[in-house]
Amino acid sequence: MMTSLLKLDNVNTHIGQYHILQGVHFEAKEGEVSVLLGRNGAGKTTTLKTIIGLTPASGGSVTFLNQDITKKATYDIANLGIGYVPEDQGIFGDLTVEENIKVAMRKETDESKEKLEYVLNLFPDLKKFWKKAGGNLSGGQKQMLAMSRAFVNDSRLLLIDEPSKGLAPIVIEKVMEAIVEMKKQTTIVLVEQNFIMASKIGDSFTLIDDGKTVRNGAMKELIEDDELKHKYLGIG
Amino acid sequence: MNKPILLSRSNIILFIIVLALVAFPFVMDSRTLTILVTQILIFGILAMSYDILLGYTGIVSFGHAMFFGIGAYCTAIMLSDFESTIGVFIVSIIVGMLIAGILSFIVGLLTLRLKSHFFAMLTMAISGLLLVVAEKWRSVTKGNDGFTFKAPEVFKDRVIFYLVVLALLVIVFIVLKRFVSSPLGRVLIAVRENEQRTKSLGFKTLYYKVIASVVAGVIAALAGSLYAVSLRFVNTSVLTMEITLDALLMTIIGGVGTLIGPLVGSVVIESAQHYLSGLARDFPIFERWIIFFGIIYILAVIFFPKGIVGTIQTKYSQWKIKRNQLDVAPLSKSKESSK
Amino acid sequence: MDLIISLVINGLATGMLIFLLASGLTLIFGLMHVLNFAHGGLFVWGAYAGVFSYAYSGSFIVGIIVAILTGLVFGFITEKLIITPVYGNLVQQILITLGFMLVLQEMIKVVFGPNVVAVKVPELLAGSWQLGDIIIIKYRIFIIFFGFIIFGLLHYMLTRTKIGLIVRAGVMNSDMVQALGINIKRIFLVVFMTGSALAALAGMLFAPYSGAIYAELGMEFAIMAFIVVVIGGMGSFQGSLFAAILVGLAGSFMAYYVPYLSLAVNMIIMVVVLIFRPQGLFTTAKG
DSSP, X not given: OOOEEEEEEEEEEEETTEEEEEEEEEEEETTOEEEEEOOTTSSHHHHHHHHHTSSOOSEEEEEEXXXXXXXXXXXXXXXXXXXXXXXXXXXXXXXXXXXXXXXXOSSOOHHHHHXXXXXXXXXXXXXXXXXXXXXXXXXXXXXXXXXXXXXXXXXXXXXXXXXXXXXXXXXXHHHHHHXXXXXXXXXXXXXXXXXXXXXXXXXXXXXXXXXXXEEEEEHHHHHHOHHHXXXXXXXX | OOOSSTTOHHHHHHHHHHHHHHHHHHHSOOHHHHHHHHHHHHHHHHHHHHHIIIIIIOOOOSOTHHHHHHHHHHHHHHHHHSOOSHHHHHHHHXXXXXXXXXXXXXXXXXXXXXXXXXXXXXXHHHHHHHHHHHHHOHHHHOGGGOEEOOOOGGGGSHHHHHHHHHHHHHHHHHHHHHHHHSHHHHHHHXXXXXXXXXXXXXXXXXXXXXXXXXXXXXXXXXXXHHHHHHHTEEOGGGGSHHHHHHHHHHHHHHOTTOSHHHHHHHHHHHHHHHHHHHHTTTOGXXXXXXXXXXHHHHHHHHHOTTHHHHHHHHHHHHHHHHHHHHHHHHHHHHHHHHO | OHXXXXXXXXXXXXXXXXXXXXXXXXXXXXXXXXXXXXXXXXXXXHHHHHHHHHHHHSOHHHHHHHHHHHHHHHHHHIIIIIIGGGTTOHHHHHHHHHHHXXXXXXXXXXXXXXXXXXXXXXXXXXXXXXXXXXXXXXXXXXXXXXXXXXXXXXXXXXXXXXXXXXXXHHHHXXXXXXXXXXXXXXXXXXXXXXXXXXXXXXXXXXXXXXXEEOTTHHHHHHHHHHHHHHHHOTTOHHHHHXXXXXXXXXXXXXXXXXXGGHHHHHHHHHHHHXXXXXXXSSSOOOO
């Protein structure tokens, strides 16, 4: 039986005076790719931000590795082993690829060096542009750098926000392959608008609408449920 | 909250206060006290004008002294160069307000597009620039030494000047009150609350902010004119940061966004300044009375950002809600019991 | 020629002092988006604490060390008591730091007395060299030297050390730095204390340069530092060096050729820069 690594229970989040999340719940099981789906503005990005603590929840609970992390500071949450790849990738533009990764690597142990080696094999481009400023990378390379940076940070769980956004189809293909590969080493929560991509690599799904979870389940169920897809994703 | 009728409770209280202020010099025959209260009223006008910026529009200006100084210099220069009559006095006020209006329009147009910290810095710099100009332009301003001049004959009687200042304060208060409760004033409050959203609603926020800064500048010039006459003397100190700080302290401590607050702040600060510097003869620490204000001000910004009046208002309305709830509560209880 | 050289030396020395003040201001702004209007207060506290311990101990080095310590302690207090409570609220920050500036300035008068204090250049650095027609004042060369050493040190820290890396990353995107597991608040504190120590050091070095110090000095120098930070680009460390030298040189030449314009010129530069290029002269525009 697979244990649940991350659990959100009736999470509510306010940003300023706006009540963005109004009851999100889902579980991410170890070794799986969980996909958050929903329309634009449904609250998927905010859900990730709430997990990492950038927009802390005002109600409900977030549990990671059986620990309540709802009220913890962002850096504490990250240090428990959660890596975050924001929608805009959050690359430090004036820092080189090397420096971008260095910021993330807290201690240079054998294990972290191994992980670095691993991602550099996964994304040979990064090695090639090792001394290049992050801001000068292409969109796909930035995505790869952001994913590597989150991964080397000793992460048990990766939160990845719309990795396919604004990328060429061939690059999307590459990023997808990388996610499938990384899944062997870690657990992933993915926000994805591109349903074809999501359905290919996702194990389970959570459908969010108007800040609430409307359905959880295995990805298979959603692929077969045309009505649900039509109602909330406008496809099928 | 704001009842449309003229005789709402707060208006009656204000009316009584004004009456008391009118009667005051006739009851208390004290020259020092009259001068002190005149000073309070003048700084009250200045602080109210600052409240239009800080309290109603959410703009932090560190250069408000320049408009005050312009008013002061206009009146002083015209009264000493021309005849010292009421006519010249009135014209000088108008000229000062005009110049301040034009300057605040230009400065506002150029700088109000910037983010608040840039704006604060720029106003500080521009006002600093004006101070430098005033200090160097000795042929007109006599620099830091300043010059004395004769006030119009009527104002020889301190009480008459006091009454004129009081009348002007009441007029300014009513005009500003109208201004902030007009549709235009409400847009200003919206800018303070959330400029982005006000913009996205289709309001040209820059335009409204410029209007606020012109209104504030013009009123500050009026206060400056009165200040110069009250001292019968002017020097470059009217353009210094201290003046801006005074207005800032009064507004923050009294209560931002209330108009009454700055007046209360003026009473508190001017009278404390007066009495504390009196105490300084015996206790030298009071020479540095500004430290106490600085500390109170810092604590106010952290703990009572609404100031004296704002805090009282909130407490009062909370108390009112509570009382209303208490009135309703027994009813609902009886309903429950009847169920 | 000799005139130009001595004006350049003058300008560089002033520029270096402003740089010390502005570099802290710009880093604090870049990282925390806090414009510290109390920065000048730390400058003047550094000057007084340093000068009094210099007079007491007779050692200029003790004075410098005390000034730096004063800066660190005051930086710690300011960050914890003044900045943290209103963090994220721009208007409150502006208001409160200005209020604290006022308190710092008046406290100087309470602790050290309200009078202007005369300061002597330490013997070792007193006097001047004569090179042909040119007279070079030793202490000015010392300031220029010292300033470049500090710049080098800071530059090394920012580019070669882990904490410098984190600071640079934080200036670009502080949320992301946190999401990578770094306690940004601790970094804020370190940067704030360093910036304050630099301001205090600048004050101490300035004291013998001008020969006299007084409480209002802080505000005057802070305005210069603001100008430099704006011209150099808010948050740009290198920009603040270039801008400081520019302002120093402009001030020195103007003071000689058009004295009545000397103060105004820098302010006019700032106003023009702010209006037409608010991101500063020495930074590239960021989207």
